[in-house]
Amino acid sequence: MSYKILYTADLHGNKEFYKKLIEKAKDAEIKAVVIGGDLCPKGGSTVEDGVAVQREFLERFFIPELSKLKKDIFFIMGNDDFRVNETILKEQNNNLKYIHKKRFSLSSKNIVGYGFVNPTPFRLKDWEKLEDEKQEMPQQLHDYEIRTVKKEEGTIKEDLDNFIKLSNPKKTIYVMHAPPFDTKLDVISEGTHVGCKAIRSFIEKQRLVHNS
Secondary structure (H helix, E strand, C coil): CCEEEECCCCCCCHHHHHHHHHHCCCCCEEEEEECCCCCCCCCCHHHHCCCCCCHHHHHHHHHHHCCCCCCCCEECCCEEEEEHHHHHHHCCCCCEEEEEEEEEEEEEEEEEEEEEECCCCCCCCCCCCCCCCCCCCCCCCCCECCCCCCCCCCHHHHHHHHHHHHHHHHHHHEEEECCCCCCCCCCCCCCCCCHHHHHHHHHHHHHHHEEE
16 A cells, blocks of 8 residues: 655745645645755844744744644754754654654654754854764855854764664665765755765665665
């Protein structure tokens, strides 16, 4: 029996896009919705204002509107979302399931989320980690960085290695905000590949293990 999932990402607080998502999700064939990060809008002239704008969006639109759907919504935050607001999402216990570094059941499989991305040139660093201990930071566009929470230690590679203990990769759907490196998913306008090598390595390694 088929189990249809509706997936989207990078809606960046666009309410019209969310309304289209909600309307599409009402289709009886769709059993669950997955949102792969960058949930919130940008706004405000200061970091404090930006955090408040995103908090208001989560509390007054994202949570109440998506809660109306009578099916599970699995989601993570992305690198444009202020992590200080993560607590709001962790508190949800209805059909809204925040899956960053957590395992949930999804039909006959599990689903696990991961919001961290490899380092970018941008200021907001809430959701950035080095891929491994050897990686160096790329050249930055600004002389300062923004964090709304304490920096989380460790690397993306270490986190992904721990995912194997969390859930059998063969029976797991992974929702990761960073695209794997050197694919059709990670090309920016200049034609450069900017995705995550650690995520690509994880995918290739698990594919090799489970296909051998």
